[in-house]
Amino acid sequence: xxxxxxxxxxxxxxxxxxxxxxxxxxxxxxxxxxxxxxxxxxxxxxxxxxxxxxxxxxxxxxxxxxxxxxxxxxxxxxxxxxxxxxxxxxxxxxxxxxxxxxxxxxxxxxxxxxxxxxxxxxxxxxxxxxxxxxxxxxxxxxxx
Numbered sequence: 749x750x751x752x753x754x755x756x757x758x759x760x761x762x763x764x765x766x767x768x769x770x771x772x773x774x775x776x777x778x779x780x781x782x783x784x785x786x787x788x789x790x791x792x793x794x795x796x797x798x799x800x801x802x803x804x805x806x807x808x809x810x811x812x813x814x815x816x817x818x819x820x821x822x823x824x825x826x827x828x829x830x831x832x833x834x835x836x837x838x839x840x841x842x843x844x845x846x847x848x849x850x851x852x853x854x855x856x857x858x859x860x861x862x863x864x865x866x867x868x869x870x871x872x873x874x875x876x877x878x879x880x881x882x883x884x885x886x887x888x889x890x891x892x
Contacts, residue, residue, distance in 0.1 A: 810851050847882060
């Protein structure tokens with residue numbers, strides 16, 4: 749896998765592209781107004797996007813009807829020398845539709861523990877947890 753970045757202004761704005769050719773703008777958040785996502789925001793988006801694709805795929809295979817799917821991904825950072833890496837990330841899945849509770853929990857568990865390459869890449873250094881809201885009800889997620 750390979751991506752390219754091209755600087756597109758005199759400051760910190762870059763356009764990144766992967767094999768899909770779809771451009772993603774990356775910018776430094778200290779310059780306002782920012783024209784792109786920060787690298788740390790992109791990491792959170794990667795965790796959320798990877799898991800969201802897994803969960804949708806698993807639930808579709810189980811013939812569950814998803815009418816709405818939103819996620820919130822929140823990262824807590826710590827200071828390490830001059831850097832501020834994530835020490836913990838919590839993902840909240842907001843699902844709506846005709847979805848069996850046990851299947852929603854199992855889909856999230858499979859994503860975070862088996863399939864999501866982004867979460868698994870980060871798990872050695874970042875504690876990743878998740879919770880599920882299904883049709884407005886908090887589900888009991890064992891082991892997170």
